[in-house]
Amino acid sequence: MRIFGVVGWKNAGKTGLMERLVTDITGRGFTVSTVKHAHHSFDVDHPGKDSHRHRIAGATEVLLASRHRFALMHEMRGADELPLSELLEKLSPVDLVLVEGYKRDAHPKVEAHRAETGNPLIAPDDPTIRAVASDSTVDVSVPVFDLDDTAAIADFILAQVGL
Known part of the structure; x- marks a missing residue:
């Protein structure tokens, strides 16, 4: 099963990005399921x-x-709490599972980042983060996308997972 994550600190734009990615990727004819981790x-x-x-x-x-x-x-x-791997086994087969949260798991991820939150980037210390989607200019060694450029982020994710 192909999985790709969206991570970031609180109010970084993760859920909005997830919603836009699901709309974009399903609009291209792929099937998508989502997993959302809740800390409460x-x-x-x-x-x-x-x-x-x-x-x-x-x-x-x-x-x-x-x-x-x-x-x-x-x-x-x-x-x-069940590990992500066991939860994924409960899903029906789809082309792609987008995972919101689970930032400590080993699957590839894009980090959502908003400058106004004042939170540091996770990407510099996390090799599983393959790109950053931000509303500001950031200096990292992975590709950086505008947080609102859903099509470009979707293109990147689909290429990363081989779709």
Whole structure:
């Protein structure tokens, strides 16, 4: 499975870049799935709904399905967080998986960077970062793209993964 990541500090533009990349790359006829790492507890379910009641009752997994989509919710119940490699195994085959976060994993990545955040670049100390997408001029040894030049970033990613 071909994977490529988007990393960066908080408010660097990762999610917007991910959204634009998915739109661009699927618009070229490729299939894309995404994985998003959250550093906090989250919930996609709603209190009072049947699926939520099943989880609260103790179900390890609840699969909610309709003719439009399905969602599988898996409660960790104290188990360790799954590594990215195991999560990727749960996805159906696609041309490309874009991963937001997981900056410490070994897959290739582009770093999103906004100067206004004042955060340092990750790229100089991380050989897995193959390019930087920034809203300012940065001095790094990898290709640099304008953060808003989605087509050029998509071209780069597709070339990197062989699509």
